[in-house]
Amino acid sequence: MNRLRFVFSTALLVIAVQAHASETYDDAQMAVMAGSCANCHGTDGKMAGAVPPLAGRSQAAMEAQLLSFKHDENTQATVMNRIAKGFSDEELSALAAHYAAINPN
Amino acid sequence: MSTKTSKQAVSLSRRRALQTLSAAAALPVLGGFAPSVLSATQSIGRVVVVGGGFGGATAAKYLKIANPAIDVTLVEPALRFYTCPFSNLFLGGLRTFDSISHGYDELRDRYGVVVLHAMASEVDSEHHRVTLNDGTVLDYDRLILSPGIDIRWDGIEGYDEEAAEEVPHAWKAGAQTELLKSQIESMDDGGVFMLTAPANPFRCPPGPYERVSMVAHYLKQHKPRSKVIILDAKDSFSKQGLFQEGWQAVYGDMIEWVSLSNDGKVIRVDAANREVETEFGEIHRPDVLNVVPPQKAGWIAVRAGVTDASGWVPVKPDTFESQLVKDIYVVGDATIAGPMPKSGFCASAQAKVAAAAIAASFEGRESPDPYWINTCYSLISPDYGISVAGVYRVQDGEIISVPDSGGVSPTGAPASVRAREAEYAVGWYRAICQDTWGSA
Structure with missing residues (x-):
């Protein structure tokens, strides 16, 4: 019984760890790092409108887009080029993973 | 409590009830951790x-x-x-x-x-x-x-709470905002709307300049012979180049900015006569007067x-x-x-x-490491938006603007960029209000 419980808990732990978007930053840190994004993209990046939502989008596509903003390679940029320059590549990658992991519904 | x-x-x-519900909902997923989840019902x-x-x-x-x-x-x-x-x-x-x-x-x-x-x-x-x-x-x-903020009622001679009932500040949204709007609507075509702007620091640095833009937008449609004047206690202001470029493009000579160096600082208000006096003794008598006074916490x-x-x-x-x-x-x-x-x-x-x-x-x-962003949009007209952004961190115990990040929209940008930023301004307002109160 104890063993079964151990296996069950371990399985849950694995799921819990996989749910973490970033290996470098814990959940509380990611919540703060991503906090200001909500001011234009809505809580958890779920707001659709003129400003696009972030929740549930492809991690690779978001990371590539953030890097293109940062390096002035995105000709459509208005404000995100100025904002992306304030973050390291690692932080941008973690933010992309954070929003990709959020269920948009 | x-x-x-x-x-x-x-x-x-x-x-x-909500907490119990959420704890119950979490049970099947986090069975192994149930005791700690259930303790969430205790403060x-x-x-x-x-x-x-x-x-x-x-x-x-x-x-x-x-x-x-x-x-x-x-x-x-x-x-x-x-x-x-x-x-x-x-x-x-x-x-x-x-x-x-x-x-x-x-x-x-x-x-x-x-x-x-x-x-x-x-x-x-x-x-x-x-x-x-x-x-x-x-x-x-x-x-x-x-x-x-609170208004510093001792900041400008003659400008106290009673005076604000005649000459609104409208720097806290509410009855003051409605009063100012009714005064603008009552003004005759060919009248003068005057806003007096304070020295730094104050709530919403681009606010006075967006306000005159929006007043000019209304006047251009309804009272096109009118004039808008800003008397400023500063020699420079937020997004100055962008505002001045936009004013010229959209409103021609309708908006005039008087800097501190050009005797823009107001030292006395006479609300009953809707009159202001500047540092060097000039008296102005506009038709609508909007005093944005000095402020404090x-x-x-x-x-x-x-x-x-x-x-x-x-x-x-x-x-x-x-x-x-x-x-x-x-x-x-x-x-x-x-x-x-x-x-x-x-x-x-x-x-x-x-x-x-x-x-x-x-x-x-x-505590997690702090991260902050700021983005402030201002509308010069319904389809002419500009912005300033900043990214902030703590370094050596001080808040700093992250080097090489942030800044203002480019000057000389095509109308399509201004139109897009005007759309984003509306998107920003919907999002931040949803994030704050749940209502977009």
């Missing part, structure tokens, strides 16, 4: 938040998101909060007054915040206690103040003992806890947080950092 009113009792039981700390604007409402919500076992009580006198952002669009005829007001249903019903519509009248920091004007006494483990911050000689609130950069009084956190326009401006966006960003720090302290963890 006293729970005298039946309304509050209902809110409390509803919150507990791990009490936070009182004073002020239901961008800073306070956001702090209340994000405390509950961080940990639903934190008891959060929000104290805000108004049933509906009218935002300063987009109040200029109301003046310009682009928005209804209702559309810039927001309520507290989501905080109460979805997040389990106890919302008390009363005024905080006293803070006893030694005993960790807040008294409200209806006699309610609230005990706290941590207090968050988001009091916004909201009154309750003074009562709590968190303000310094400047009238503003020094805070610890990492957490926004007061530098002067333990366990009191202050966010928003009341704080000294330069290089962050006094904006609704920054108030929200600061509130999230403070909420995370408080949750961490209750849980015995280190």
Whole structure:
């Protein structure tokens, strides 16, 4: 019984760890790092409108887009080029993973 | 915490029901951790938040998101909060007054915040206690103040509360905003609208310049022979190059800016005669006069003992806890947080950092590293938007603007870029209001 419980808990732990978007930053840190994004993209990046939502989008596509903003390679940029320059590549990658992991519904 | 009113009792039981529900919902997934999840129904700390604007409402919500076992009580006198952002669009005829007001249903019903519509009248920091004007006494483990600004009624000779009934400031959205709008609407074609802008620091650095833009938009349509004049106590202002480029492009010579060096500083207001006097003795008698006066931190911050000689609130950069009084956190326009401006966006960003720090302290963890962004859009006309952005971190114990980040929209940009930023301005307002109050 104890063993079964151990296996069950371990399985849950694995799921819990996989749910973490970033290996470098814990959940509380990611919540703060991503906090200001909500001011234009809505809580958890779920707001659709003129400003696009972030929740549930492809991690690779978001990371590539953030890097293109940062390096002035995105000709459509208005404000995100100025904002992306304030973050390291690692932080941008973690933010992309954070929003990709959020269920948009 | 006293729970005298039946309304509050209902809110409390509803919150507990919500917590129990969420704990139950979590059970199948986190079976192994059930005991710690269930303990969420027991409070791990009490936070009182004073002020239901961008800073306070956001702090209340994000405390509950961080940990639903934190008891959060929000104290805000108004049933509906009218935002300063987009109040200029109301003046310009682009928005209804209702559309810039927001309520507290989501905080109460979805997040389990106890919302008390009363005024905080006293803070006893030694005993960790807040008294409200209806006699309610609230005990706290941590207090968050988001009091916004108060007008310095001694800042300009002749400009007191009574004068503001004739000559509005409209720098707190509400009845003052409606008064100013009615005066603009009553003005004859060919009249002069004059705004007087204060020296730094003040709430919303680009605000006066967006306001004259929106007034000019209204006048251009309805009273095209009118004139708009800004008397400024400064020689430069936020997004200056962009505003001046936009004014010329959209309004020609309708808007005139008079800098400090050109005798723009107002030293006396005569409300009865709608008259202002500048430093070097020039008298102006416009048809509509809008005085944006000098400001200071909201009154309750003074009562709590968190303000310094400047009238503003020094805070610890990492957490926004007061530098002067333990366990009191202050966010928003009341704080000294330069290089962050006094904006609704920054108030929200600061509130999230403070909420995370408080949750961490209750849980015995280190506070996460702070991150803040600011983005301020201003509308020159309905399809002409400009912006300033900043990214902020703490370095060597100071808030810094991250090098090579942030800045303003490019000058000389094509109309398509201005149109896109005007759309994003509206998108920003919907998103931040959804994030703060749940109503876009």
